[in-house]
Amino acid sequence: MKKFVITLLLIPYFGIAQTLENLDYISPFHNEVASVKKGSQWGFIDLNGKLIVDFRDDLVLTKTDNANYPIFKNDRCLITHQKDGVLYYGYINKKGVTIIKPQFLNAINFNEGKALALTVHKEIIGYNDIFKKDVVNYHYFEVVIDSIGTTIDHLSQLAIHISPKYTKRKNPPPITSKLVSTNLVAVKGNDDKWQIKKIN
Numbered sequence: 001m002k003k004f005v006i007t008l009l010l011i012p013y014f015g016i017a018q019t020l021e022n023l024d025y026i027s028p029f030h031n032e033v034a035s036v037k038k039g040s041q042w043g044f045i046d047l048n049g050k051l052i053v054d055f056r057d058d059l060v061l062t063k064t065d066n067a068n069y070p071i072f073k074n075d076r077c078l079i080t081h082q083k084d085g086v087l088y089y090g091y092i093n094k095k096g097v098t099i100i101k102p103q104f105l106n107a108i109n110f111n112e113g114k115a116l117a118l119t120v121h122k123e124i125i126g127y128n129d130i131f132k133k134d135v136v137n138y139h140y141f142e143v144v145i146d147s148i149g150t151t152i153d154h155l156s157q158l159a160i161h162i163s164p165k166y167t168k169r170k171n172p173p174p175i176t177s178k179l180v181s182t183n184l185v186a187v188k189g190n191d192d193k194w195q196i197k198k199i200n
Contacts, residue, residue: 020049020051023036024039030071030072032047033052035059035071036055052095072094076099076109076110079102081101089104100149105119106175110147114146115179116143116144116145117175118142118143118172119141121139122136123137123138124136143155155197156177
């Protein structure tokens with residue numbers, strides 16, 4: 001009888017919905033979640049109003065018709081992390097877990113399981129005996145990645161060969177290629193002409 005009474009007392013508390021207050025912005029729903037802003041931080045709620053991604057300051061805003069706010073596409077949301085003065089891009093899932101660690105100099109939202117990203121490869125080409133350090137070259141590539149961050153295809157190499165921490169850009173380097181369908185990408189050449197490339 002005692003257990004029965006305790007159970008009856010607890011049932012109302014389990015049934016109470018979570019209430020979010022003092023929000024500064026609530027976005028429309030995308031991919032069955034909406035972003036919510038409190039102060040300078042953003043989080044996500046589900047269709048029941050439950051906070052599924054806690055408020056954080058590393059979510060990337062996406063420009064829409066009416067506003068800028070973080071969104072999920074293909075169950076992935078862009079995040080950033082600064083390391084050694086360089087901002088890197090990655091992705092989280094709807095639990096707020098990092099699925100693709102921040103490693104790209106720029107990246108876009110997923111579309112049908114693929115996204116475009118800007119990656120950099122560091123190549124050691126020698127050693128400087130005077131400064132006692134490696135001589136390195138940096139190669140920047142636009143790539144297509146899958147939902148776990150694996151590179152599917154290299155699209156273009158950009159003519160920038162200095163370390164990303166020495167660039168004076170306030171914004172990330174732009175991605176010029178465009179996903180035009182599930183398996184086609186438009187790649188812009190140095191002559192500003194486009195080519196269509198098939199991807200797997």
